[in-house]
Amino acid sequence: MLRKPGLAGIDDALMVVRALREGLTGLRTDQPQDASEPGPHLDLSRRQQWLAWSELAGLQLRRVFADERLAAGLREAGAHARMFVLGPASVIELFEEWDWRLGEVLGELKRLRILAAVPGQIVVPDTSALVEGPIFDTFDWHSLGGLDPSEPVRVVVPILVVEELDRLKTSPKSKRVRSVLRKLWDLHGAAPTEPAQLPYAKPGPVTMEVWLDEPWHARLPVEDAEIIAQASAIGALTGRPVVLASGDTSQLYRASAAGLRSALMLKPED
Numbered sequence: 001m002l003r004k005p006g007l008a009g010i011d012d013a014l015m016v017v018r019a020l021r022e023g024l025t026g027l028r029t030d031q032p033q034d035a036s037e038p039g040p041h042l043d044l045s046r047r048q049q050w051l052a053w054s055e056l057a058g059l060q061l062r063r064v065f066a067d068e069r070l071a072a073g074l075r076e077a078g079a080h081a082r083m084f085v086l087g088p089a090s091v092i093e094l095f096e097e098w099d100w101r102l103g104e105v106l107g108e109l110k111r112l113r114i115l116a117a118v119p120g121q122i123v124v125p126d127t128s129a130l131v132e133g134p135i136f137d138t139f140d141w142h143s144l145g146g147l148d149p150s151e152p153v154r155v156v157v158p159i160l161v162v163e164e165l166d167r168l169k170t171s172p173k174s175k176r177v178r179s180v181l182r183k184l185w186d187l188h189g190a191a192p193t194e195p196a197q198l199p200y201a202k203p204g205p206v207t208m209e210v211w212l213d214e215p216w217h218a219r220l221p222v223e224d225a226e227i228i229a230q231a232s233a234i235g236a237l238t239g240r241p242v243v244l245a246s247g248d249t250s251q252l253y254r255a256s257a258a259g260l261r262s263a264l265m266l267k268p269e270d
Contacts, residue, residue, distance in 0.1 A: 006239025128247035133265030
């Protein structure tokens with residue numbers, strides 16, 4: 001979770017993480033650093049270099065990330081380095097570990113930047129919206145929540161919703177559930193995170209994509225609350241309002257309380 005919403009927050013985080021990783025690379029390779037770059041001077045011992053870099057990095061990471069896990073990991077590593085005498089090999093291992101971790105963060109930020117840059121009004125459906133509401137690939141998504149018919153709509157399905165659909169394949173609603181899963185897979189099974197056009201949606205254009213959890217994401221124990229939390233995170237990431245679509249009124253109350261726009265997906269008449 002970033003402190004600043006939208007592309008500006010992602011770009012700030014990218015700049016900070018890149019600079020910290022470059023500073024760490026400079027320490028590992030003993031390359032001279034400009035005084036304006038993050039990282040301590042290289043006339044210090046390896047252990048002192050690590051401690052100085054990790055302290056600065058923790059401050060910088062807390063400036064751009066509301067999530068404290070990265071900074072907390074650095075604090076823990078720094079406390080360990082202060083308590084125990086670490087040899088040069090152990091410090092080099094710390095350098096390598098955090099070079100890898102920052103590389104993973106950079107990759108995730110780049111992926112999120114691509115997702116955040118896609119234009120469109122955002123709708124997040126929960127499981128009931130797809131199972132009990134109208135057939136998703138022909139539905140008029142622009143009719144929800146007062147969306148502007150002149151702007152495209154992005155339907156973003158959390159992977160948790162797909163998992164819930166999988167668990168419902170043996171339920172009394174199995175026929176509808178299997179139909180939804182088959183349509184989702186046919187739409188973009190090979191590239192689920194890329195927006196795929198819904199060719200029959202009116203008035204259009206409407207795209208649908210699957211939102212995958214970050215590798216380090218810890219879910220809330222209540223799945224309805226987790227879906228709302230993910231919808232809120234999508235809004236924070238993109239800097240755009242999000243409509244939570246559901247067939248359950250109680251879920252709409254939760255969405256409204258979380259600051260999301262809510263829309264009831266009515267069950268089609270037989």
